[in-house]
Amino acid sequence: MTTPDPTDLTDLAALAARVARLEEAELARNLLHAYAEVLDDPTPEAVAALFTDDGVLSVPAGDFAGRDAVTAFYRDRLGPGASEKRHFIMNVRTRPQAPGLVEVASYFVFTARESTTSALGWGTYLDLVEITAGVPRFRHKTITPHLATDLTTGWPAPPRL
Numbered sequence: 001m002t003t004p005d006p007t008d009l010t011d012l013a014a015l016a017a018r019v020a021r022l023e024e025a026e027l028a029r030n031l032l033h034a035y036a037e038v039l040d041d042p043t044p045e046a047v048a049a050l051f052t053d054d055g056v057l058s059v060p061a062g063d064f065a066g067r068d069a070v071t072a073f074y075r076d077r078l079g080p081g082a083s084e085k086r087h088f089i090m091n092v093r094t095r096p097q098a099p100g101l102v103e104v105a106s107y108f109v110f111t112a113r114e115s116t117t118s119a120l121g122w123g124t125y126l127d128l129v130e131i132t133a134g135v136p137r138f139r140h141k142t143i144t145p146h147l148a149t150d151l152t153t154g155w156p157a158p159p160r161l
Contacts (some may be wrong), residue, residue, distance in 0.1 A: 028102035040086035044074035121148035
């Protein structure tokens with residue numbers, strides 16, 4: 001038996017596999033939207049529910065493995081005194097890795113406001129999304145912040161030599 005040619009649109013098995021990959025990529029992309037939406041009105045449990053039971057969150061402070069550790073991370077960051085934020089995700093690229101597994105890379109921007117200041121920041125996400133029974137969840141989420149600043153300080157360019 002020959003391997004199906006994924007570019008042959010007359011091969012029904014190849015076409016079905018291609019459609020399945022596209023559907024999984026779209027589910028993975030939509031998970032990023034759900035993540036941004038949950039972060040805009042967050043509870044640690046709601047954010048952690050977007051991860052698999054053994055999911056890993058990687059941030060500059062370290063790795064947080066398992067849903068309980070992810071919940072604790074967000075409980076620490078989203079507790080009393082946390083600013084009100086809005087999250088925006090853009091330049092999303094998906095790459096199927098295997099059936100039920102999609103890598104998603106994207107950029108994020110956030111705005112924040114507190115009683116006396118406003119802030120913004122940006123960075124990148126690199127996610128490995130597992131899709132089980134049509135439900136996407138983060139197996140591994142890497143957050144790489146590039147900048148976080150208040151609007152008074154801004155982000156001036158370094159002096160030119």
